[in-house]
Amino acid sequence: MSQRAYDQAKVDGLDEEILDFRHKAVPASLHGMSIGALAARRLGLAELQTPLLTLDESAMDFNARLLAAWCDDHGVLLAPHGKTTMSPELWARQIELGAWGMTLANAAQLRVARAFGFTRLMLANSLTDPQAIRWAAGQAEDGARIVSWVDSAETVALLERELAGHGTLDVIVERGGAGGRTGARSHEEALSIARTVHASAALRLVGVGGYEGALAHTADDAGLGAVRGYLGEVARLHGELLAEGLYDADEVLVTAGGSAYFDDVVEVLAPVRDAGGTGRPRVEIVLRSGAYIIHDDGFYRGISPFSRQDPDGEQSFRPAMHAWVRVVSQPEPGLAILEGGKRDLPFDEGLPVPQLISDGLGEPATELRKAEITAVNDQHAFLRFAEGTEIRPGQVIRLGLSHPCTALDKWTLIPVLDTVADPERAAVVGAVRTFF
Template sequence: MTPRTDPSAALPASSKVAFTPRPWPIPLDELPTPVLTIDTAVLDHNIDTMARWCSEAGVDLAPHGKTTMAPDIWQRQLDAGAWGITVATAYQAEVAREAGVRHIIFAGTTFSTDALLLLVEPGSDVLMWVDSVATVHLVDAALERGNATRPLPVLVELGARGGRTGARTLDAALAVAAAVRDADHLVLAGVAGYEGALTHGIDAESLQLVDDYLATLIEFRDRLDGESFTQWLDLGGDVVLTAGGSVYFDRVVEALGFRHDPDGVRGVRTRVVLRSGAYVTHDHDLYRRLTPFERIENADRFLPALDLWASVISKPEATLALLNVGRRDTADDEGLPILIEAYRTSAQGVRRVPGAVEAARVTGLNDQHAFVELPPESSLAIGDLVRLGISHPCTTIDKWTDIATIDDGRAQPRALPAVSGVILTCF
């Protein structure tokens, strides 16, 4: 993305990053807090790292766009080799279509006739998930009412007991596939699943649970004969076999990767497609602990690209500080923000305050406040600018209409970065 040169034109009316128009770069300490920043050097590192790993593993990638809902970032992923983009709702699918994404995996379902008619418009192939015969009948009837002129390609989702959506048994999934073949306005384009709904653990028992599910998913695919996909193949599509979030994509490649055959050398044209999304920004806690690259020997590492900046607005007790950031600005569903460092402005300029947040921790969030527990000797002071790391990017980014870009590269020692531009989101 080329940094925008006019901040006032770049920002919507609801922007949280409000400031007087002037050329980039803008010193970070001159912006009102809170501010969410994304390090573009790290962003590109993560995108390139995942693209290279998928290429070497011999599979495709359709990263989950809901993580950022930022077409600028999607384009970076596509430019790096991603086959498509995954979305979760009909609205997100339309954002992707308008952004010019050619291949869209819609990991969800809509019954709206108007939304379905948009999905089948020429320009993009949107592959929607279905997991029941009832769903097939309702969607087919809606397309019939709308006089659809193109069939909607669908992926039959296989789930598992205790999971999220998805047919619960092989027989149920096969019945859904048969219903799709009999439908007038649907075409079977492949099978889908999501192993991350079964567990968040990385212990041996959790990994075995994932492996068992993936074995069932490949069995489902094997019980569908080649004729099941003839119509889709005749339309120029490739059969899609997709799974893989951000925690177990290595297990998915091990279990399903041998089926990747987009040229049809070994049979019908087939693409094994991962849908990992959170890797693009990574984080400081949840995915830092769970990423497969922590389990793969000699693997490259993702780096956290997002930082949340807040000010110390109160220190009413020696061991308590309040920051002007809260649930409206950051996720707390998978862990609280993590204090990284602090900066202080004086007549001599802005300087990092070594040790200011050492042994300090965020203990709770209100709507607009973060409670920080401090050791008695802490030097953190009112007015200090604090850099926070986040846990779970998906439920942090969705609180922002715009993300300020920096090009810090996680350099050490750190100087306070400047804002070089803005990336807009479409939530």
């Protein structure tokens, strides 16, 4: 499967990239070295420079295998949302573990996937740019399948106009929810859109879906109630399309599920699965979780189905990303200024949390207590700490982060650490290239 799903040689070729000024985690002393050579040398953290974002190899591997096994156990497919990492190397890892394909958010991200030979792609969005529409339709000639979304009659008309003479596209009708993001806001509207797609010569209706994460941000009764009610509407829409015979494919995709509520998605949508048969398409549930492979110490730590009850449990996802920043100033009592800011660290789902402090990268660290980051500027963070805590310029602080989707996008190259062989002195065993 993997050899047909992506171009192994192009993914492996990432190791040949030469490190230089474009990679802000890499000091000048390592410029001219390839990524592959960097990994082979198993450098220590001390040979890198701050500010720095790192990934933990064992945590990523554990997370990827955990969800892959869970999906297999529950009989659902996984099309991880690649926008989280924009890393063809990590996408390939997910495909190797059985992912149906990759999900992406826009045409630029689709082009990255196609550049590395990924052939089964879902665009969790509507195509409305004329050039992107024609390009996506043309990818079928190279053996790729792109499934995009529609949520209005106007979008259907736009696609038909731009596709005239340029091929066809597979589409999913997106059911939205009040106050959510995209998607038809009513059952009747979504049903009408599906009928229009079915009647189109340029489009094939291959499924229904949407995104429940836009309707809730908590795992309390109110949040879960909103999510489950919405998912019930997705299932209802699918049932009517099936009954009317509006699907144009032998395999129908019913898709939802980010990294926060995938258990609810499967529980609510599982009854619509169908192995198919005479006159009936096969119906598959497709999850699109993306953040799980990286996880975090913030938002997802609290809301993930695997960690709501016990974030540190043996079967909970493990945070695979951390930032390392130096103290650049200690200008007044109880305040330290750190070198990492909005250009380096995520802040939209909670500010970074100080965890450890040491005298240098790779040096023995101790827990940093009674300290918090209260604000971030473009390139700096404000660390407030209690009286009696000693912090001085040059020290290194490890930060726990929240929201991988807005962490990895700030780095073109992210060192990957082996924290198992020697937890005290983690070695660099690889580097992830991102293409945001």
